[in-house]
Amino acid sequence: MNPTRKRRLTIVVLIVAAAALAVGLGVYALQNNMNYLLTPSQVQSGQANDYKTFRLGGMVKAGSIQRSSDSLKVTFTVVDAGGAMPVEYTGILPDLFRDNQSVIATGHMDGARFVATEVLAKHDETYMPKELKDAMAKAHADKKVSEESAQGDMP
Amino acid sequence: MSSWIPLWLHKLGSPPTFYRFAGTLRPWAMGLALLLGAIALYGGLVLAPADYQQGDAYRIIFIHVPSAWMSMFIYAVMGVASFIALVWRIKLAEVVAMESAPIGAAFTFITLVTGSLWGKPMWGTWWTWDARLTSELVLLFLYLGVIGLYHAFEDRRQGARAAAFLAIIGIINVPIVHFSVNWWNTLHQGSTVNIFGKSKMSWDMLWPLLTMMLATKFYYVASLFNRVRTDLLALEGGKDWVRKIAEDEAKS
Numbered sequence: 262m263n264p265t266r267k268r269r270l271t272i273v274v275l276i277v278a279a280a281a282l283a284v285g286l287g288v289y290a291l292q293n294n295m296n297y298l299l300t301p302s303q304v305q306s307g308q309a310n311d312y313k314t315f316r317l318g319g320m321v322k323a324g325s326i327q328r329s330s331d332s333l334k335v336t337f338t339v340v341d342a343g344g345a346m347p348v349e350y351t352g353i354l355p356d357l358f359r360d361n362q363s364v365i366a367t368g369h370m371d372g373a374r375f376v377a378t379e380v381l382a383k384h385d386e387t388y389m390p391k392e393l394k395d396a397m398a399k400a401h402a403d404k405k406v407s408e409e410s411a412q413g414d415m416p
Numbered sequence: 417m418s419s420w421i422p423l424w425l426h427k428l429g430s431p432p433t434f435y436r437f438a439g440t441l442r443p444w445a446m447g448l449a450l451l452l453g454a455i456a457l458y459g460g461l462v463l464a465p466a467d468y469q470q471g472d473a474y475r476i477i478f479i480h481v482p483s484a485w486m487s488m489f490i491y492a493v494m495g496v497a498s499f500i501a502l503v504w505r506i507k508l509a510e511v512v513a514m515e516s517a518p519i520g521a522a523f524t525f526i527t528l529v530t531g532s533l534w535g536k537p538m539w540g541t542w543w544t545w546d547a548r549l550t551s552e553l554v555l556l557f558l559y560l561g562v563i564g565l566y567h568a569f570e571d572r573r574q575g576a577r578a579a580a581f582l583a584i585i586g587i588i589n590v591p592i593v594h595f596s597v598n599w600w601n602t603l604h605q606g607s608t609v610n611i612f613g614k615s616k617m618s619w620d621m622l623w624p625l626l627t628m629m630l631a632t633k634f635y636y637v638a639s640l641f642n643r644v645r646t647d648l649l650a651l652e653g654g655k656d657w658v659r660k661i662a663e664d665e666a667k668s
Binding site: 266269270273276277280281284288298318353354355356357358365379380381382383384385386387388389390391392393394395 | 465466467468469470473474477499502503504537538539540541544581584585587588592601603605606607608616617618620621
């Protein structure tokens, strides 16, 4: 390689390395701000006290969805591994909103209740036909039953 | 001449040889792109079963995901070509880098629009400042910046070198787009298709997706070759080989 090309190569590599370092440090510094949501247990431990509005994320507790008969008002409970939080929302919910679905609600605290102005549903990265899902759920349930009966057999 | 590079590759880098080579391959690439695209659309929209969670609405994945892959793939090609253009000043590399940018920008735009259309019914919003969505938007701005900078110069080759620099620096964004869903809590889902390890999609949905990926790759080749040929003619306007093509055209 001739000297001119070698010099150009060095300059280009150095500039790219410097830019990568700058972006890397910037992203690292923003790490905490890049997180999208707080979970109910984080809110209850006081991590949301600094925020007027924030995003609350977790699962919709099965059977907790209650719709008002004369308005678009909905109340439900969002849970994570260590906490639960009642949420109130008025508006149209996304198609995927249902029991045991991951949701992300934006809003503020009103006493112990979370009043949401927007509710988003999160879906995971799994795609499969409904029949397969049902078959898997059935296999899982059968396994559970056989385990339970096996335990029942023990003295 | 470096001895480790085969002679045919050196020849391919010369504008008249590449012009002929691209002219021969282009119709085949376009034909394959159309054929595979039609198969993938039929497989995805008709043959593939509905999803257990999202029903039929998930079918936009067959456009959204291949476009997103192409938006990153084309940026990588543009970055490598820009690097070669800056260090070795090969004319063909400059042309390939600059003519990749509009195609990549188009794929990025399609990704953002289809993602938005998918996000409204499923998530409940057209847009949110999630790490994946934001980094993909930055990718679009990088493409537009490269296109803009290239055309801001009177001298095309000088413009290509300036834009190549921007393209190389912007390549840092490509891994950020790819890994954003692993590094941060995002509304966007994680990766479904994994090269290493098992994909989280059943096979009757996966094959149309992979077929569409091949179709978009061939479309890129066809579109790029067409653009590069036009650009080479314009850049080499005064040279003998271009004059000969023009004379042959005039005769027929």
